Amino acid sequence: MTGSAVRLSKIAKGYGASQVLRDVDLAVDAGEFMTLVGPSGCGKSTLLKILAGLDQPDVGSVEIGGVIVNQQRPSQRNIAMVFQSYALYPHMRVRDNLAMPLIMANLPFVARMPVIGSFVPGMGAKRRQVSSAVKEVSKSLGIEALLERKPSDLSGGQRQRVALGRAMVRQPGVFLMDEPLSNLDAALRTQVRTELVELQKRLNATFLYVTHDQIEAMTMSDRIAVMMDGAIVQVATPAEIYAAPADIRVARFIGSPPINILPAEIGEAGIVRLLGERQRLRSVLRAGEKAQVGIRPEDVVVAAHTQTRGASSSHEGRLRLTENLGNDIILHLTIAGEQQVPLTARLPQREWTTIQANGGNPDLVQVELPPERFLVFDAAGRLVPSNEVLTSKRLEAVL
Numbered sequence: 001m002t003g004s005a006v007r008l009s010k011i012a013k014g015y016g017a018s019q020v021l022r023d024v025d026l027a028v029d030a031g032e033f034m035t036l037v038g039p040s041g042c043g044k045s046t047l048l049k050i051l052a053g054l055d056q057p058d059v060g061s062v063e064i065g066g067v068i069v070n071q072q073r074p075s076q077r078n079i080a081m082v083f084q085s086y087a088l089y090p091h092m093r094v095r096d097n098l099a100m101p102l103i104m105a106n107l108p109f110v111a112r113m114p115v116i117g118s119f120v121p122g123m124g125a126k127r128r129q130v131s132s133a134v135k136e137v138s139k140s141l142g143i144e145a146l147l148e149r150k151p152s153d154l155s156g157g158q159r160q161r162v163a164l165g166r167a168m169v170r171q172p173g174v175f176l177m178d179e180p181l182s183n184l185d186a187a188l189r190t191q192v193r194t195e196l197v198e199l200q201k202r203l204n205a206t207f208l209y210v211t212h213d214q215i216e217a218m219t220m221s222d223r224i225a226v227m228m229d230g231a232i233v234q235v236a237t238p239a240e241i242y243a244a245p246a247d248i249r250v251a252r253f254i255g256s257p258p259i260n261i262l263p264a265e266i267g268e269a270g271i272v273r274l275l276g277e278r279q280r281l282r283s284v285l286r287a288g289e290k291a292q293v294g295i296r297p298e299d300v301v302v303a304a305h306t307q308t309r310g311a312s313s314s315h316e317g318r319l320r321l322t323e324n325l326g327n328d329i330i331l332h333l334t335i336a337g338e339q340q341v342p343l344t345a346r347l348p349q350r351e352w353t354t355i356q357a358n359g360g361n362p363d364l365v366q367v368e369l370p371p372e373r374f375l376v377f378d379a380a381g382r383l384v385p386s387n388e389v390l391t392s393k394r395l396e397a398v399l
């Protein structure tokens with residue numbers, strides 16, 4: 001089985017006065033794991049429902065496997081959905097829950113009836129097909145031992161797997177998943193996360209996976225589509241999204257702890273000024289323009305506090321709070337003295353131990369913000385590419 005490609009073009013949708021989706025374009029390749037991520041309420045479920053045919057767009061076309069399906073009913077679209085609430089039939093055994101989608105699709109009404117059904121000619125072969133499909137899927141998900149149980153006798157993780165199996169039996173061209181892990185506890189969520197990715201690769205299926213959890217998006221996806229306020233802001237690989245967020249809202253949304261955003265100005269010759277000081281960074285923005293600089297917590301360089309002030313990029317940081325993650329430590333600091341600009345740094349625990357041993361005042365550290373790691377955003381919040389990192393000598397020469 002190979003998955004189908006999906007293409008959403010110029011989708012718009014409103015409910016009454018509120019515009020929920022605006023001009024959404026999204027193309028998912030066949031066999032791709034695409035994650036649609038964004039804050040709660042941004043329109044993810046609405047978009048998924050439009051793709052599934054459970055809702056209609058006001059404008060725009062929905063294409064699955066190269067065919068425009070706007071006029072097709074959900075059952076005709078060769079898709080399967082897995083929701084947060086698994087919606088298993090509570091009175092049916094797992095075996096029958098798994099068989100149901102195939103029975104509904106393949107057996108005529110009379111043949112579905114319990115006793116009379118067995119007398120309908122020609123149905124034996126179809127029933128055998130259903131039962132072998134159920135067997136195959138349950139084997140692939142490791143739930144063969146659960147087939148005779150009712151959903152109430154399953155754990156959350158097992159129920160989740162049955163729901164997945166029910167999506168798999170029809171071998172759909174596209175799997176649509178709406179926050180399918182959010183009912184699981186943290187440990188199980190991590191486990192199922194990797195299982196889902198393995199499954200997707202094994203089936204060579206197309207997944208469109210919806211979540212508000214940026215960690216799920218980062219860890220599972222081939223590509224991520226970030227949605228904000230009804231529009232898709234960026235589509236890229238997890239690595240690209242992290243390293244070069246196209247928009248300051250994306251930068252803020254992806255990454256934990258969140259990126260630091262500091263107000264900046266553009267000085268003469270395009271030199272970036274941060275906290276009132278010239279940085280070794282020249283941007284394409286014009287002098288006088290407002291900008292913001294993003295720097296990831298792990299890119300903040302922390303050293304033991306020194307009395308003598310070092311390079312101009314060095315700041316005294318006052319420690320407000322530390323969070324110990326075991327391997328890493330997160331420091332919540334303020335810099336820039338009176339201004340008390342908040343800054344988060346993340347560093348390996350071992351480094352922190354050394355810094356503490358070498359520092360005098362335990363509440364103070366030295367902080368450096370390396371311009372090589374700056375993400376510069378313009379006044380509208382768009383990433384400004386191709387900044388030039390200068391040496392100190394070159395900075396003098398430029399001015």
Ligand code: ADP
Nearest residue numbers: 015016020038039040041042043044045046047
């Ligand atoms: P998400 O899945 O990203 O959390 P949704 O797609 O569920 O967001 O909802 C997006 C917005 O559309 C929300 O503001 C929600 O209140 C609104 N909305 C969704 N469905 C309806 C509906 N049937 N009628 C009116 N408003 C709706």
Ligand code: MG
Nearest residue numbers: 044045046178
């Ligand atoms: Mg939703």
